[in-house]
Amino acid sequence: xxxxxxxxxxxCVLPDRTIVTRLRRHVHKQTDESLNDRFGISYNTWRRxxxxxxxxxxxxxxxxxxxxxxxxxxxxxxxxx
Numbered sequence: 001x002x003x004x005x006x007x008x009x010x011x012c013v014l015p016d017r018t019i020v021t022r023l024r025r026h027v028h029k030q031t032d033e034s035l036n037d038r039f040g041i042s043y044n045t046w047r048r049x050x051x052x053x054x055x056x057x058x059x060x061x062x063x064x065x066x067x068x069x070x071x072x073x074x075x076x077x078x079x080x081x
Contacts, residue, residue: 012054019060020049022067039066 008014028034032043040062041049048055 008054011056011058013057013060014052014054015049015060017052019064019067020052022071023049023063026067026070038070039063 006013023039026038028038030043030046035041035043035046041059045055045059
């Protein structure tokens, strides 16, 4: 994989710490199965995210959408109670 001008692999960016913080709030278990069920990511991807290493920009975009959905559902459940 070729590197970009930033030194990251092509198509990859550093994860924003706010995304990682949001993800951590919704992690029940740090296992491959649990992370895949919850976010659609592997344990290896999880390790890259929490260590601040580059990941694909498309992955971060998908995770943000998934987080928005999870947080919206959580808010809806609280309002229904």
